Amino acid sequence: MTARAPARSGRWIEGWNPEDEQFWESTGRRVARRNLIFSIVSEHIGFSVWSIWSVLVLFMSPEIGLPFTAAEKFLLVVTPNLVGAVLRLPYAAAVTRFGGRNWTIFSSAVLLVPAALACYFVQQPGTPLWVFLLIGATAGVGGGNFSSSMTNITIFFPQRHQGWALGLNAGGGNLGVAAVQVVGLLVIAAAGSTSPAYVAAIYLPLIVVAAVCAALFMDNVDAVRARPGALREAAANKHTWWISLLYIGTFGSFIGYSFAFGLVLQTEFDFTPLQAASWTFLGPLLGSVSRPVGGWMSDRLGGGRVTLWAFVGMTAGTAALLLASSRGSFAGYVAAFIVLFVLTGIGNGSTYKMIPAIFAKEAEDEVTDGGEAVAAFARARRLSGAVIGIAGAVGALGGVGINMAFRASYGSEAASGDAALMVFLGYYVLCVLVTWAVYLRGALKSTPVPQPASAPSKAEATRA
Template sequence: MTARALARGRWIEGWNPEDEEFWEASGKRVARRNLIFSILSEHIGFSVWSIWSVLVLFLSPAIGLGFTAAEKFLLVITPNLVGAVLRLPYAAAVTRFGGRNWTIVSTAILLVPAVLAFHFVQQPGTPLWVFMLIGAAAGVGGGNFASSMTNITTFFPQRHQGWALGLNAGGGNIGVATIQVVGLLVIALAGNTHPSYVAAIYLPLIVVATLCAALFMDNVDAVRARPGALREAAANKHTWWISFLYIGTFGSFIGYSFAFGLVLQTEFNFTPLQAASWTFLGPLMGSVARPVGGWLSDRLGGAQVTLWNFVGMALGTGALLVASSLGSFGLYVAAFIVLFVLTGIGNGSTYKMIPAVFAKEAEDDVTNGGEAIAAFARARRMSGAVIGIAGAIGALGGVGINLAFRSSYSGEAASGNAALATFLVYYALCVVVTWAVYLRGARKQDPEAPVRAQQARAEASRA
């Protein structure tokens, strides 16, 4: 089978990466090119989405903008919430307009929050509600993840999706660390009274990413979803179990990323420079670990990796509680960075579970007499829809993380222990759910099942 590219609008027809001959001949090259520029756009989107995790470190009486810790947590919660809400419509937009077309639009629109932040963040006396509106505008960067992941899922065969999705998501996630490094450099070189420099650096980068999407990416016909795909996914139990797990992994990653600097400032009375010196390490390590989670899941199985990952996250949270009670900065930061790494691995393994779960459903359907083409077409359609839903719900977990920290630090004790204890309980629940739904009583694999599955995939590819 060959895929035919249409010059007008850069649409590719007949895209089928499961056809190994097509994949090796041309599909692999096209998929990798789209992955590279998808990562670039998503990276910039994550940076803009998380820009307020950096800007709040600058907000002080020194520039005429003094806010309480609770108000600063509110500023990082706002873009997190908007980004989470936008993920579903962004995922649907790819299936309606095409991956290349939507990447151009979603990247270009990042100029709006960047320009607003550049203009207002150094205006003395600017009220909190203005910054909250600008933070809400920055939330558009959070939607880019869902559209990018939905698009890239379509480009790669199921056997390579763990690694491809891990690279795509990890390259995007690392935008959180990048913006925090930029903030650190601005504070180190220009002092803590020039937050507008952070936004200014991203203005030309947004333009470059938009142009690259227009010049080097493609739309593929396979990404177009049949009407009702989201409704069909919403009726499937796995959508909600995986979303529950993704709250624990990605919700923790983005929530901790937004809150880490503020937590250090509040827990240890750090200056902006001291906080920024450590803030980027966690998101960086978590982002780098995400492809590792996908790679491990390709080999060991997503559910198995996810189970042990949540065990590790529960232990890491326990270590944070111990470090807080001892007042040990070294142990606290070390435990937090380990927790970030585990969120990254868990992000990759949980997302790998999505195509694997629906591919297994397709294989079972074919084994029981179902039609291969329809079964695997449904699996790809469901995978794309569930990625959008789980991405949106998982991002809401970040809102929960920051609300919990805001509530915990609002008391007299000014301690994050109450929030950490809540997170530990959630991770323990995730261990139970992963085991009970995806691992308990797993049937011994029929030795003929892989053969039948391969035959079914081949039949679907040839059609």
């Protein structure tokens, strides 16, 4: 069945098959790129709203009638992180039920709620912490956008282009964290440190633009519909949980550090909001840019090898952070943090790249043992998509752990982040051991596995 050129009315495209080279060159490439562009726009705005409280807490001080402690600010930062992590699985499932275009319209428009609430209440002196915690929880909807966007974009591209397309989609979304921090810096520079409402207000028209663009330029595809039970099948596979453990270390660190970086600098070095905001955007920016690099390196060296060396580097970077902290070196502290951000980005790309390779290798082994190729590779695709959703949700919980560890560490008598850093160091060592033992020492190697000619098309795999 040849796919029809999609109508701009948003009707479902039936028989979408990007693996058909003739269709891809004549129609598919143009449609896929258009959907990718506006998916990135929506996901980018979602990440900005999700992480907006990492900026707003820098403004909170007795000067504007919000005299919260460092521990209370870390609690406020962790709340949207937790809600966003929990929403990732239902958001991924929503795409398969309602369609990519339809869900992107809704998931973009609903961002108006946390942005509008933040815009109003963050300028109200004396507002209690519990009100801000509820508002911060609504910002968690921005964190769910990642899973729905990745699930949707996977369907549009042939396998040979998925790594780069997903890298652009994820990296463009992750850049939303850096973008909102740049907005915070510009607001402080232009209006001072007593006008946090401007940060949220800037995003209100951008959210409307993202929702309207999704309605006008994106499409629903029938192939996105998933077979019932895919998540349950993935949950029973051991690799789902090994990958999730590693993704806690990579993406969990990226999003956790992104949320906490400014507040850590403010607490560790007694920075003003302007001083903290001048540095906070650098880490998320470089971590986002390095994510596609991790995927590109994995194409050539193997996902397991790149992930292993990323965790080795993160272990060394955390040790450098502890050394800089003990010496009170601001330059050393920031430099080590920037290195950590870059390595988390590389690890994000390489860990995600491992997922399809692992299940393609299992399918290849099944075919070698006499299994039917179409069914084996259909199952591999189905499991890969489900594991991406589960790992994304579990990995985001790592950001919750990062911020809770910092909250406990700075709330102790020592009032230092060193205890938290020691916990992170131990976790990265564990990830080094797991990556080596599970994916590099044994028979299963995390190298990209070419798709055989007999593998099913994307639409066939989804309906299998």
